Amino acid sequence: MAYRWKNDLTHADVTPKGLFLNRRQIIAGLGAGAILGATGTRAMAQEALKPNSYEEITTYNNYYEFGTGKDDPARYADALTTAPWSVTIDGLVDNPGEFSMEDILARMTIEERIYRFRCVEAWSMVVPWNGFELSDLLNMAGVQSSAKYVAFETALRPDEMPGVAYRVLDWPYVEGLRLDEAMHPLTIMATGIYDKPIPNQNGAPLRLVVPWKYGFKSIKSIVRITLTDTQPGTSWNKAGPNEYGFYSNVNPTVDHPRWSQATERRVGGGLFAGREPTLMFNGYEEVANLYTGMDLAENF
Amino acid sequence: MDFVTPINSAARRVPIWPLYILCALPPFWFLYQGLTGGLGVEPIKALEHRLGELALQFLVAGLAITPLRRHLGVNLIRFRRMVGLAAFYYVALHLLVWLVLDVQILGQIWADILKRPYITVGMAGFVLLLPLAVTSNAWSIRKLGPKWRQLHKLVYPAVLLGALHFVMLVKGFQIEPLLYMGAILMLLALRFKPARRRQFV
Ligand code: HEM
Numbered sequence: 240m241a242y243r244w245k246n247d248l249t250h251a252d253v254t255p256k257g258l259f260l261n262r263r264q265i266i267a268g269l270g271a272g273a274i275l276g277a278t279g280t281r282a283m284a285q286e287a288l289k290p291n292s293y294e295e296i297t298t299y300n301n302y303y304e305f306g307t308g309k310d311d312p313a314r315y316a317d318a319l320t321t322a323p324w325s326v327t328i329d330g331l332v333d334n335p336g337e338f339s340m341e342d343i344l345a346r347m348t349i350e351e352r353i354y355r356f357r358c359v360e361a362w363s364m365v366v367p368w369n370g371f372e373l374s375d376l377l378n379m380a381g382v383q384s385s386a387k388y389v390a391f392e393t394a395l396r397p398d399e400m401p402g403v404a405y406r407v408l409d410w411p412y413v414e415g416l417r418l419d420e421a422m423h424p425l426t427i428m429a430t431g432i433y434d435k436p437i438p439n440q441n442g443a444p445l446r447l448v449v450p451w452k453y454g455f456k457s458i459k460s461i462v463r464i465t466l467t468d469t470q471p472g473t474s475w476n477k478a479g480p481n482e483y484g485f486y487s488n489v490n491p492t493v494d495h496p497r498w499s500q501a502t503e504r505r506v507g508g509g510l511f512a513g514r515e516p517t518l519m520f521n522g523y524e525e526v527a528n529l530y531t532g533m534d535l536a537e538n539f
Numbered sequence: 540m541d542f543v544t545p546i547n548s549a550a551r552r553v554p555i556w557p558l559y560i561l562c563a564l565p566p567f568w569f570l571y572q573g574l575t576g577g578l579g580v581e582p583i584k585a586l587e588h589r590l591g592e593l594a595l596q597f598l599v600a601g602l603a604i605t606p607l608r609r610h611l612g613v614n615l616i617r618f619r620r621m622v623g624l625a626a627f628y629y630v631a632l633h634l635l636v637w638l639v640l641d642v643q644i645l646g647q648i649w650a651d652i653l654k655r656p657y658i659t660v661g662m663a664g665f666v667l668l669l670p671l672a673v674t675s676n677a678w679s680i681r682k683l684g685p686k687w688r689q690l691h692k693l694v695y696p697a698v699l700l701g702a703l704h705f706v707m708l709v710k711g712f713q714i715e716p717l718l719y720m721g722a723i724l725m726l727l728a729l730r731f732k733p734a735r736r737r738q739f740v
Contacts, residue, residue, distance in 0.1 A: 295580040307713060310579060362581060407711040478711050497655055497708065499647055510573040510582045514643060
């Protein structure tokens with residue numbers, strides 16, 4: 240069902256605001272030393288919680304199929320053929336099959352969702368996505384009562400993805416959610432950003448967005464969705480089981496073994512951007528009841 | 540096929556002090572780029588990465604000078620102090636960016652140095668380089684005598700720690716830091732290999 244969630248972040252004239260912030264921070268940073276500059280930035284943080292610019296969102300990406308540098312996806316993802324595209328939905332569903340993008344889009348209601356996006360590397364953005372609720376797609380396929388998890392798979396195209404020549408991860412990229420997480424109204428499949436078709440580097444033509452989890456859970460360029468009764472494997476968990484859990488909920492009290500998750504830096508603040516406190520579930524407290532009774536440090 | 544003699548005679552003619560200036564300039568350029576958008580939308584990380592990578596490259600270059608002379612007869616010893624000091628300069632700026640721009644929060648700085656192994660390792664590398672930078676001058680060499688050579692062997696563990704720091708900080712299985720580590724291990728191993736030709740000073 241579309242429109243089950245109402246945006247709590249709003250659009251604003253992003254670019255002038257960004258420039259304004261930048262200049263103030265530079266002056267503060269140069270004039271009073273960076274520590275003072277940082278304090279000023281934090282005070283401004285709430286006020287600045289408006290979407291990042293299109294440029295920021297589309298030039299600073301992690302999409303290792305195109306390289307491990309943050310600018311590699313913007314540079315190389317053009318090569319990905321996104322039309323025609325189809326998604327196989329199989330496993331424990333009533334109507335398994337291969338669905339074309341046109342077919343899917345014709346049956347879904349696209350709406351805008353402005354979400355905070357928190358990368359596991361402790362940077363963040365605010366992104367105005369366009370997309371539809373994953374639950375709508377799953378209901379279209381008819382989830383059987385025995386299904387407990389949803390597994391996702393990214394396209395693997397060695398001819399179009401220079402990064403997969405290196406075994407940085409065990410390709411293809413795979414991710415997974417518990418069924419109740421997948422059916423949550425916050426969980427969407429994004430098809431656009433700023434009312435434009437989603438750029439390849441952001442996961443065209445169809446990607447998952449789970450705003451209360453670290454960014455790598457929000458798998459890009461999806462070609463397969465499989466309903467299962469056992470917890471599916473996930474790429475980063477396989478690469479580093481002690482660093483990346485199946486749940487990977489944003490949690491300021493559970494550090495990544497190699498860095499703190501207590502704070503984050505909003506991309507776009509320039510050279511003197513400060514850090515802001517990271518919020519439990521990335522600020523989406525309404526999902527807390529999905530995890531009642533669970534030890535979130537153990538199930539990180 | 541004597542390529543050594545022309546290199547050596549050219550190297551003898553290059554004045555050193557302009558090289559100090561040349562090596563000192565790039566960070567100012569990076570800073571300018573960072574302030575004007577030339578480093579992308581997350582300039583802090585970009586700056587941190589560029590300085591770290593250049594630091595490691597200077598350290599590797601410094602390690603290569605002795606084997607180049609011993610095994611190929613290419614004599615670049617004149618530049619070794621300059622290269623070593625440049626490496627230290629980049630490590631120090633890398634650390635400074637981390638302290639002042641990246642982390643900023645005093646409590647977290649200490650926590651990270653103690654708790655995050657890759658930071659601890661990088662920090663250990665920096666600490667080992669400190670006395671080397673301080674004693675990279677003619678007066679210290681005279682004053683310390685044979686102890687100077689002993690002291691400057693610290694560069695080996697320092698470089699290894701720097702490369703290990705890089706290996707430890709990347710996500711997933713990445714080749715680049717392993718290539719640095721491999722190059723360093725090779726350059727260190729060459730020190731145990733007897734020289735092919737007579738050593739000339
Ligand atoms: C011998 C000394 C050191 C060397 C050679 C060195 C080298 C490097 C290199 C090559 C990188 C990766 C650059 C890239 O990914 O392109 C890096 C990243 C980094 N280094 Fe160092 N480093 C040293 C010391 C330190 C110290 C003392 C600190 C802080 C206390 C530090 C903190 C960092 C951080 C935070 C990163 C970035 C990690 C990230 O990607 O978020 N390093 N360093």
